[in-house]
Amino acid sequence: METVVKRASSEAYDEAVSLLAAGHVVGFPTETVYGLGAVATSEAAVAKIFEAKGRPSDNPLIVHIGTIEEVDNYITDVPEIARLCMEAFWPGPLTLVMNVKNNSIAPNVTAGLSTVGLRMPDNDVALTLLRQLGQPVAAPSANRSGRPSPTEARHVYDDLTGRIPMILDGGATGIGVESTVLDVTTPTPTILRPGGVTKEMLEEIIGDVFQPTKLQAEAKETPKAPGMKYTHYAPNAPVVLIEPDAQKINNAIKQLQNDGKKVALLAMINLHQTLADYFFSFGDTKEQMAAQLYDALRACDNTDADVILAVTTDEKGVGAAIMNRLEKAAGNVYYGR
Ligand code: TXA
Ligand code: MG
Numbered sequence: 001m002e003t004v005v006k007r008a009s010s011e012a013y014d015e016a017v018s019l020l021a022a023g024h025v026v027g028f029p030t031e032t033v034y035g036l037g038a039v040a041t042s043e044a045a046v047a048k049i050f051e052a053k054g055r056p057s058d059n060p061l062i063v064h065i066g067t068i069e070e071v072d073n074y075i076t077d078v079p080e081i082a083r084l085c086m087e088a089f090w091p092g093p094l095t096l097v098m099n100v101k102n103n104s105i106a107p108n109v110t111a112g113l114s115t116v117g118l119r120m121p122d123n124d125v126a127l128t129l130l131r132q133l134g135q136p137v138a139a140p141s142a143n144r145s146g147r148p149s150p151t152e153a154r155h156v157y158d159d160l161t162g163r164i165p166m167i168l169d170g171g172a173t174g175i176g177v178e179s180t181v182l183d184v185t186t187p188t189p190t191i192l193r194p195g196g197v198t199k200e201m202l203e204e205i206i207g208d209v210f211q212p213t214k215l216q217a218e219a220k221e222t223p224k225a226p227g228m229k230y231t232h233y234a235p236n237a238p239v240v241l242i243e244p245d246a247q248k249i250n251n252a253i254k255q256l257q258n259d260g261k262k263v264a265l266l267a268m269i270n271l272h273q274t275l276a277d278y279f280f281s282f283g284d285t286k287e288q289m290a291a292q293l294y295d296a297l298r299a300c301d302n303t304d305a306d307v308i309l310a311v312t313t314d315e316k317g318v319g320a321a322i323m324n325r326l327e328k329a330a331g332n333v334y335y336g337r
Helices: 008-021 045-054 066-072 082-089 124-133 154-162 201-205 214-218 244-257 285-302 319-329
Strands: 004-007 025-027 035-039 062-064 093-098 115-119 166-171 180-183 190-193 238-240 264-268 278-281 307-311
Touching: 004 008, 008 025, 008 035, 008 124, 008 166, 025 124, 025 154, 035 045, 035 124, 066 115, 066 238, 082 093, 082 201, 124 190, 238 244, 238 319, 244 264, 244 278, 244 307, 264 285, 278 285, 285 319
Parallel strands: 004 166, 025 166, 062 115, 093 180, 238 307, 264 278, 264 307
Antiparallel strands: 025 035, 093 115, 180 190
């Protein structure tokens, strides 16, 4: 199958809408990462997402909608706190896990759970597409399973060319890490995946929010965001994390090079070490780091680096989401630990 890439235009929207309506998948931008969409009420269409990505089907998908009014078509007992969240953060990078209405969403979207994750993306291309289609769109990130998520149309093309009919190109996504997943069916709302909407931002609107510690999140009893248990976001060479300390970083590079390894360094611009064989910048703010994280991880695959040394940040604000993704990409491996 040939994969066409089209800049957003009225012709491109028409084509994307026809493809989706006919049960095909389409890559499209959101404010977080590119999604691979299919009509969420069609089991056959949704099956094509899993096939194209090579994604295990016990991992539920997020459903994207174009207006808040649609929520009641798919959800029963919308909690008051969910309404408050929608008002405060939609459109935006917040997915709300709520009780799904019987038979309103294809069963392979929810992986058999009684809940579904819904969000309204804050991206003009995504919203135009959703509103013109007039149907809910199930969409995981548009990468091959296990690879870093795509933040540009080119990334989607690199991973999925020949496997999907179309990519709607809306330029680089703004936020760069996936949406926050908040379960509002628990007595205290629970963050299942940290993202652009932070715990601090949520608590200002709805009071106490539970953000599990890493140990709690890893405890196998409650795989509530089943996606979190797979290898994720990883480039080909192993990723090793290191604290933002110039001396430490330099010593690590020297030692790795002594062992005959080529080192790609991923760090904020102020921690650039000329000793590294390759350097990819995380920018100079945490927001830039989030926006550039996946592109930097992907860039390493175009080098002959043997190891990727990625410099960490603290977990305040969007740092929680960044560190969640970095630790997954590194399989929790820190230099010298
Ligand atoms: O920013 C995003 O959320 C992107 C863009 C495309 O919207 N989408 C995305 O989807 O990251 P995906 O499928 O890669 O991640 C969905 C996450 C997974 O961790 C999954 O386990 C969790 O949401 N999830 C989805 N439905 C759930 C449910 N009913 N209960 C618990 N977790 C759920
Ligand atoms: Mg993903």
